[in-house]
Amino acid sequence: xxxxxxxxxxxxxxxxxxxxxxxxxxxxxxxxxxxxxxxxxxxxxxxxxxxxxxxxxxxxxxxxxxxxxxxxxxxxxxxxxxxxxxxxxxxxxxxxxxxxxxxxxxxxxxxxxxxxxxxxxxxxxxxxxxxxxxxxxxxxxxxxxxxxxxxxxxxxxxxxxxxxxxxxxxxxxxxxxxxxxxxxxxxxxxxxxxxxxxxxxxxxxxxxxxxxxxxxxxxxxxxxxxxxxxxxxxxxxxxxxxxxxxxxxxxxxxxxxxxxxxxxxxxxxxxxxxxxxxxxxxxxxxxxxxxxxxxxxxxxxxxxxxxxxxxxxxxxxxxxxxxxxxxxxxxxxxxxxxxxxxxxxxxxxxxxxxxxxxxxxxxxxxxxxxxxxxxxxxxxxxxxxxxxxxxxxxxxxxxxxxxxxxxxxxxxxxxxxxxxxxxxxxxxxxxxxxxxxxxxxxxxxxxxxxxxxxxxxxxxxxxxxxxxxxxxx
Amino acid sequence: xxxxxxxxxxxxxxxxxxxxxxxxxxxxxxxxxxxxxxxxxxxxxxxxxxxxxxxxxxxxxxxxxxxxxxxxxxxxxxxxxxxxxxxxxxxxxxxxxxxxxxxxxxxxxxxxxxxxxxxxxxxxxxxxxxxxxxxxxxxxxxxxxxxxxxxxxxxxxxxxxxxxxxxxxxxxxxxxxxxxxxxxxxxxxxxxxxxxxxxxxxxxxxxxxxxxxxxxxxxxxxxxxxxxxxxxxxxxxxxxxxxxxxxxxxxxxxxxxxxxxxxxxxxxxxxxxxxxxxxxxxxxxxxxxxxxxxxxxxxxxxxxxxxxxxxxxx
Numbered sequence: 001x002x003x004x005x006x007x008x009x010x011x012x013x014x015x016x017x018x019x020x021x022x023x024x025x026x027x028x029x030x031x032x033x034x035x036x037x038x039x040x041x042x043x044x045x046x047x048x049x050x051x052x053x054x055x056x057x058x059x060x061x062x063x064x065x066x067x068x069x070x071x072x073x074x075x076x077x078x079x080x081x082x083x084x085x086x087x088x089x090x091x092x093x094x095x096x097x098x099x100x101x102x103x104x105x106x107x108x109x110x111x112x113x114x115x116x117x118x119x120x121x122x123x124x125x126x127x128x129x130x131x132x133x134x135x136x137x138x139x140x141x142x143x144x145x146x147x148x149x150x151x152x153x154x155x156x157x158x159x160x161x162x163x164x165x166x167x168x169x170x171x172x173x174x175x176x177x178x179x180x181x182x183x184x185x186x187x188x189x190x191x192x193x194x195x196x197x198x199x200x201x202x203x204x205x206x207x208x209x210x211x212x213x214x215x216x217x218x219x220x221x222x223x224x225x226x227x228x229x230x231x232x233x234x235x236x237x238x239x240x241x242x243x244x245x246x247x248x249x250x251x252x253x254x255x256x257x258x259x260x261x262x263x264x265x266x267x268x269x270x271x272x273x274x275x276x277x278x279x280x281x282x283x284x285x286x287x288x289x290x291x292x293x294x295x296x297x298x299x300x301x302x303x304x305x306x307x308x309x310x311x312x313x314x315x316x317x318x319x320x321x322x323x324x325x326x327x328x329x330x331x332x333x334x335x336x337x338x339x340x341x342x343x344x345x346x347x348x349x350x351x352x353x354x355x356x357x358x359x360x361x362x363x364x365x366x367x368x369x370x371x372x373x374x375x376x377x378x379x380x381x382x383x384x385x386x387x388x389x390x391x392x393x394x395x396x397x398x399x400x401x402x403x404x405x406x407x408x409x410x411x412x413x414x415x416x417x418x419x420x421x422x423x424x425x426x427x428x429x430x431x432x433x434x435x436x437x438x439x440x441x442x443x444x445x446x447x448x449x450x451x452x453x454x455x456x457x458x459x460x461x462x463x464x465x466x467x468x469x470x471x472x473x
Numbered sequence: 474x475x476x477x478x479x480x481x482x483x484x485x486x487x488x489x490x491x492x493x494x495x496x497x498x499x500x501x502x503x504x505x506x507x508x509x510x511x512x513x514x515x516x517x518x519x520x521x522x523x524x525x526x527x528x529x530x531x532x533x534x535x536x537x538x539x540x541x542x543x544x545x546x547x548x549x550x551x552x553x554x555x556x557x558x559x560x561x562x563x564x565x566x567x568x569x570x571x572x573x574x575x576x577x578x579x580x581x582x583x584x585x586x587x588x589x590x591x592x593x594x595x596x597x598x599x600x601x602x603x604x605x606x607x608x609x610x611x612x613x614x615x616x617x618x619x620x621x622x623x624x625x626x627x628x629x630x631x632x633x634x635x636x637x638x639x640x641x642x643x644x645x646x647x648x649x650x651x652x653x654x655x656x657x658x659x660x661x662x663x664x665x666x667x668x669x670x671x672x673x674x675x676x677x678x679x680x681x682x683x684x685x686x687x688x689x690x691x692x693x694x695x696x697x698x699x700x701x702x703x704x705x706x707x708x709x710x711x712x713x714x715x716x717x718x719x720x721x722x723x724x725x726x727x728x729x730x731x732x733x734x735x736x737x738x739x740x741x742x743x744x745x746x747x748x749x750x751x752x753x754x755x756x757x758x759x760x761x762x763x764x765x766x767x768x769x770x771x772x773x774x775x776x777x778x779x780x781x782x783x784x785x786x787x
Binding site: 172176177181322327419 | 534542543544545547563565597602603632634635640642643644645646650651652653655656658771772773774
């Protein structure tokens with residue numbers, strides 16, 4: 001049995017979910033109407049095609065794992081009823097599982113359709129799915145494979161990466177258990193071009209090195225190892241970037257970065273799945289976007305920092321490695337953390353395995369206010385990093401208590417559960433469990449933090465006056 | 474009376490018409506409710522609405538009185554085409570260890586696989602936490618989709634877990650983790666193990682059995698374990714043993730339960746442990762030989778199991 005999982009599977013999942021939406025498609029031979037439409041009518045050519053092209057065709061084109069292409073009017077019309085249902089219920093586009101009823105809702109990388117786009121599609125289907133004037137169709141797009149494009153370039157306008165780091169290659173056997181490949185190598189040996197001095201990173205993206213590599217990667221963690229220890233804790237090594245199924249990018253705030261030195265080494269942790277056929281020389285590439293040479297951002301970011309549910313060493317509670325999830329049942333874990341410095345949060349990402357239910361991060365501020373920052377409804381194939389809009393980044397003063405809650409779902413209702421009859425324990429395999437949330441954080445000195453709070457208050461007041469959504473305080 | 478009959482008729486008709494469309498909430502099919510098209514009032518899998526399914530919290534760990542639960546770790550194929558199902562257990566007790574004799578409180582079904590399971594269940598270990606992959610059952614090549622179920626009853630509750638070979642996700646690597654071995658990661662190879670220098674080496678979870686040795690109550694029994702890491706020596710000329718009691722009627726004390734072995738240039742070494750027994754009877758001890766104790770068990774690979782039988786008399 002082939003188990004093709006990996007970074008490529010975002011498209012497979014998207015297609016599978018769409019295919020699972022129960023609705024009768026129009027028959028393949030359904031007559032296509034080219035009747036002209038009157039003013040005010042919604043047509044495919046002028047209204048729907050741009051939405052589909054921008055949001056759907058990245059996965060729904062030939063050569064991907066998606067079960068149907070959505071490049072032409074005929075293709076889209078055939079599945080119009082399914083598409084209507086999928087977008088109306090926000091099943092599509094996939095990859096965004098933030099609970100929309102609680103917490104912050106303003107992100108830089110939310111792929112969800114706007115309410116207006118959804119209404120346009122619904123109206124188009126309900127009014128007969130007319131083509132309209134073919135002359136208004138947007139020009140077709142040449143799509144590149146998951147291993148050939150950079151999301152930050154194509155979708156966020158960052159241009160091509162300044163550097164590309166290629167991981168050491170490993171040949172994944174056809175049949176075996178989970179694989180962990182953990183080499184260490186000098187960064188200069190892995191770069192596509194030499195760097196001669198210290199450089200500051202402002203964004204990173206991980207992609208499979210080639211098509212087959214995309215099928216075997218579960219996650220990739222990479223760490224910077226400095227050649228010499230430093231007295232400045234802001235400049236020590238630590239995490240470079242993590243990527244997982246459904247997660248590619250990290251973007252730092254415009255005043256923050258991470259230091260890369262020419263004599264650094266990179267320690268890798270590649271978690272791979274055999275897929276029933278050998279995959280030779282599997283590897284990943286990390287695209288690096290840099291600040292201009294000689295420019296140092298105001299802050300060195302800690303970036304993704306792990307908050308474990310169920311493990312608060314300072315309180316001496318049982319470890320999260322003691323988790324035990326009953327068959328056909330649930331388990332809830334919580335971790336408490338007291339911030340000893342001011343923190344600005346620029347991103348949030350959950351981590352669980354196949355029995356994941358949801359994860360929720362709350363803040364209890366020093367003045368006693370309690371706020372849900374976000375709740376992530378878990379989907380094992382989408383380890384999305386949720387990157388906050390600048391004006392919505394949580395500002396957490398020192399003394400804030402963070403509560404990290406994880407709920408495991410070992411019932412048959414969990415569609416990714418491989419066997420609800422099992423007692424599930426902690427371990428590194430996907431059939432074992434973990435529960436931690438990674439928040440991208442930057443420590444902010446007191447004086448700067450006061451200024452950030454004041455600026456946030458000003459933005460909030462402006463939003464309030466304008467009747468716009470209120471950002472987190 | 475006429476009016477009453479009319480009202481009754483209307484009600485009966487209404488019931489007859491409405492009945493086929495009515496379903497109690499409990500009768501709703503959760504699978505169907507997950508469909509975006511379904512409208513199931515009150516169903517939201519992420520809200521996890523009140524349910525009679527159990528919800529546990531780790532705070533249930535206490536010094537004693539808490540559950541001991543069997544765990545199915547996974548399976549692997551043997552060179553002869555048979556399969557091995559691997560089990561372990563997890564205790565929620567920080568201090569209490571428990572004897573659960575074979576019988577109605579500790580049994581494996583089908584009965585042909587019963588009898589080899591542990592009967593002594595240790596408390597939580599400070600770092601390793603629990604015995605991983607400690608109990609093996611070999612099933613035939615044509616085992617198919619059948620199941621082997623291990624049941625433990627303790628502290629008034631019953632806990633069962635099924636083992637099977639139907640899910641590839643549950644494959645356990647043994648004796649080598651190829652990707653970790655490629656980079657020399659600690660714990661990527663199960664060290665070879667034997668109890669007698671004249672006997673062949675054993676390697677991997679299926680391991681080896683030794684004995685029965687003989688001992689006297691209260692008198693230390695020295696047990697040497699020979700280890701060979703050969704070409705996998707890498708940067709760490711050492712290996713580790715972890716000893717636990719597996720079964721037996723009384724208590725067992727190890728002079729050291731975590732034993733560090735210095736390896737020579739050929740990657741060989743020996744670690745000796747003294748074991749003392751409190752009562753006469755038939756005992757089984759389990760020793761696990763592993764490259765490093767740090768985090769290694771979490772990967773489910775790689776170590777070698779050795780089960781040592783000891784007959785203890787007065």
